[in-house]
Amino acid sequence: MTGGGKGDGTGDRTVTDEVVDSLRGADDPRLRELLTGLVRHLHAFARETRLTQREWERAIAFLTVTGKACTDTRQEFIMLSDVLGLSMLLEMINDRHGPGATESTVLGPFHMTESPGRELGADIDLVGGGEPCVVSGRVLSRDGGALPGATVDVWQADGHGFYDVQQPGVQPPGNGRGLFTADGDGRFWFCTCVPSPYPIPTDGPVGGLLRATGRHPYRPAHIHFIASAAGHIPVTTHIFVAGSEYLDSDAVFAVKPGLIADFAPVDDPESAREFGVANPFRHARFDLVLEPA
The missing domain is CATH 2.60.130.10 (Aromatic compound dioxygenase)
Incomplete structure (x- = not known):
């Protein structure tokens, strides 16, 4: 459980730490390395930019339509x-x-x-x-x-x-x-x-x-x-x-x-x-x- 920090979880233990810990059971060490780096950088980006819920929803929507735009002859x-x-x-x-x-x-x-x-x-x-x-x-x-x-x-x-x-x-x-x-x-x-x-x-x-x-x-x-x-x-x-x-x-x-x-x-x-x-x-x-x- 995260520490008592407010907002982005800046207590002794952050949500970032918890997610990284959850990856330790991955059998593939390279997969663990890649996901750990992704989580740390993605969480740092959210903290640095003070990403809002609405902005993240728009980002998810953008990625969704990007996937839907892909076909056998187009790779969006x-x-x-x-x-x-x-x-x-x-x-x-x-x-x-x-x-x-x-x-x-x-x-x-x-x-x-x-x-x-x-x-x-x-x-x-x-x-x-x-x-x-x-x-x-x-x-x-x-x-x-x-x-x-x-x-x-x-x-x-x-x-x-x-x-x-x-x-x-x-x-x-x-x-x-x-x-x-x-x-x-x-x-x-x-x-x-x-x-x-x-x-x-x-x-x-x-x-x-x-x-x-x-x-x-x-x-x-x-x-x-x-x-x-x-x-x-x-x-x-x-x-x-x-x-x-x-x-x-x-x-x-x-x-x-x-x-x-x-x-x-x-x-x-x-x-x-x-x-x-x-x-x-x-x-x-x-x-x-x-x-x-």
């Missing part, structure tokens, strides 16, 4: 984690990649469906309407060696800033997505369109939170990657289009300078024929460097 809780910077913080805390390896960044809320397997050089832009682009690079180990047979999972929004799962019936499933296998020299390449900046969905509770705090919902233009190879730590990352709007104010705080790539203009009919794209086009070169496991 991931967006909430993203806009609060927690997703990016976790990436930084858990980053195991050493100097020279490709930096990781957030997964984002749209890796909701399996990318279709595609041949090297395939065009993942199935709807057109964007500026033609080629993305190429190599998958390498941090010592510089090629990683033949590495897998490169790619997904992006279309030229208008929408993912396929956001526009069923408009975009075919798998538009802007591809799962590629690097060749014997670790090389990969594919055709697509230059991505554009876009807003994260704002028609749900996360959008309401952004409006309430005076924040914009926009992300700079980018392409997502997950690269993996035997004996190496997979990396989840983006490449951001150099010069894009919102590089300095990404709604999910995911931009790192080393992930900004130049989508260089190319006016060369022979190169266009080689890659199977219209001329002129843009070409982004970006190597994916993995840390040995």
